[in-house]
Amino acid sequence: MLKNRQVGLVGTGNMGEALIHGLLHGHLCRPDQILCSDVRPERLKAIREKYGVKGTSHNTEVVKQSDIIILAVKPQIMKQVVDEIAKYLDLSKLIISIAAGVPLEAIESCAKKELKLIRVMPNICVSVREGVSAIAGGKHTQREDLMLAKTIFDSVGKSLFIEEYLLDAVTGLSGSGPAYIFLIIDALADAGVKVGLSRDDTLILASQTVLGAAKMLIETGEHPG
Template structure:
């Protein structure tokens, strides 16, 4: 399924908004003439126009005249003001997609006061390299056709899963924030190599490729991570010694608590 000749608008060009633009044009092969973007920062608009040849608009009302589908990619704290601003310009809109952390579909539906299909999506920054994973949850007025369109859009940047909306805050804490946890782990592994004498570039390649390879093994073998871990862990060997230290330092609990804290913050964003 292809979303053309639908016209798609993206409101907000942060890191995630630009990652989606890149995915749609470079991987989904969306014609840039069908992609419209708006932002309060003229320099961002000019940059994405020059790089991707998309259509840019300095105000949201102008963008809305040209599209049938919109992706809201502003910060959660800006959602209320944005929806009030655009609510009178949505009569022809066929689908609203929100990637704002913590914002529920019923909140959007209530503010726009229209029975338009709304879907909440949590992608992640790995969309930049076509390796995101996006979770989708349907709003009250979602149709089969609108859901298919949303899937096509986000499959352009990686795999998609559907979850019940009450679990979307958990998704935010796990896969939405997750790349940062992994970046930190890679940085720490690289630092360890440097501390012990490896050149920085070599250490970073080793840490990064090890992380990538381990993830690929989980995905491609279908085996439980614990099973794969045990395959690397020889009796009395180096790996079990390292794992023992990680367990002593509550590495597992630290990751669990990080996801829990980020999940709680996602919930807080609804009231901040």
């Protein structure tokens, strides 16, 4: 589905790198189809050497050369980034934002033009290709655009479509959810240590128990209650 399309990533933090890994591991793209940018030269160098993708320090170059642009930047700098690249954005490009809490309307308003926008809320588990992402389309997106986004985020876990107004709820549930699960695993491990098990063994036992329980629910479709 991404054959002959150029994919650009503005930002190569944890989420950006996870998407690069997913696209390549899932054979959705060749390394030469991916162009990424980052303000940190050492980070950009590391990503280029690790994955063989193209890199630049200029966000505008990513936009000019890409058909699909993923804005993988912190919410607090989204306006600055959009101001910088707006001149090169138009309806021929699909723009996917993974910035939490930034509505599509705010991005379009900042760019001062109509754009083909999709907003996605992934979680940190995309870094091990077991994330879950909620996808919301903007008013100018078509079914093909949404399916492209789903293909990308399915490469790092599972994804589903929802209305944009529900994304804040998703942020609280699956976006922050891993932190709650880590607390549960830590509590189980602490309990194991108190009854004589080693810390290493308890972490394996607790982690695999949570993983297995989740897989049972997914594969059987049974209610957790």
